[in-house]
Amino acid sequence: MAIIAKNEHICIREMEACAADFDQHLRWMTSPEVLEYWDGEYDDGSIREMYYDHMREGVTPCFIELDGRAIGYVQFDRIPDADGYECPEADWARFFQPGEMIYGVDMFIAADxxxxxxxGTQMLTLLSRAIFDKYGADALVVDPKTHNARAIACYHKCGFKDCFVVPQREAHFDEVFDSLIMRMDKPN
Ligand SMILES: CC(C)(COP(=O)(O)OP(=O)(O)OC[C@H]1O[C@@H](n2cnc3c(N)ncnc32)[C@H](O)[C@@H]1OP(=O)(O)O)[C@@H](O)C(=O)NCCC(=O)NCCS
Incomplete structure (x- = not known):
């Protein structure tokens, strides 16, 4: 089992292509507590398909474990440019320079x-260090919906700074929401 980062209580480990992980991921992705934040309709087939799409596209899907109990999911991947993050080029260019190695991170803790x-703060702090140190990232980017005050507070505590808002960027079932693009630099 590949461990991305861990401390005394929290372990971030790669999701594996096994029945136990697919079943767990499916339980999360069909639970009301997760669907309030992540959209999609999943079954066993599409959960597996998503995993193999991630493998092809260079996305690293991980489980978050707290004292050995899987409590959530986090994924990260290299963001090549504004287009790859569904942002207007002019906004992106004010905060992200060509040639910088930028990684995007998405996560949920499944149960309220x-x-x-x-x-979340401890996990993201651990993960960010690993992405900076092991993957050579210059900066990380996250894209909470502008009304997701808890996620934004968590990201601020981790060291993310607000960059710009992209209106109507993220669909959630029948609605479309604005995204706040936030950046964290590799510490010196
Ligand atoms: C976002 C998420 C990963 C954060 O993890 P977490 O463990 O809940 O976050 P933390 O407890 O470390 O920090 C949350 C902070 O938000 C604050 N907060 C909570 N609700 C808030 C609100 N409505 N407005 C402002 N701040 C709020 C908390 O007080 C806490 O700050 P504090 O420690 O200074 O008191 C987790 O809440 C989650 O999975 N949420 C559902 C899915 C989701 O939103 N994913 C992110 C999509 S971008």
Whole structure:
């Protein structure tokens, strides 16, 4: 099992192509607590398809474990340019320079009971160090919906700074929301 980063309580490990991980991911992706934030309609086939698409596209899907219990999911991948992050070129160019190695990160903690207890901040702090050190990133980018105040607060605590808002960027079932693009630089 490939471990991306860990501390005493939290472990971020790569999702594996095995029944247990596909089943767990499917349970999450069909639970109301996750669907409130991530959109999509999944079944066993499409969960597996998404995993293999990620493998082809260079996305690293991971499980977040707290004291050995899988509590959520995080994925990261290299973002080549504005187009690859569905952002207007002019906005992107004000905050991201050509040649910089930028990684995008997306995550959820699945159960409401595990949220708001500092785990997201600890996890993302651990993960960011690993992406900077092991993957050679210059900066990370996240794209919370502008009304997702908890995610934005968590990202601020981790060291992300607000860059710009992209109106009507993210569909969530029947609605479309604005995204706040946030950047964290590799610490000196
Ligand atoms: C976003 C998420 C990963 C953050 O992880 P977390 O463990 O809940 O976050 P933390 O507890 O480390 O930090 C949350 C902070 O937001 C604050 N917060 C919570 N609700 C808030 C609100 N409505 N407005 C402002 N701040 C809020 C908390 O007080 C806490 O800050 P504090 O420690 O200074 O008090 C997690 O909440 C989650 O998975 N949410 C659902 C899915 C999601 O939104 N994913 C992100 C998509 S971009």
């Amino acid at each position: 009971a595990d949220r708001n207890r500092g785990v």
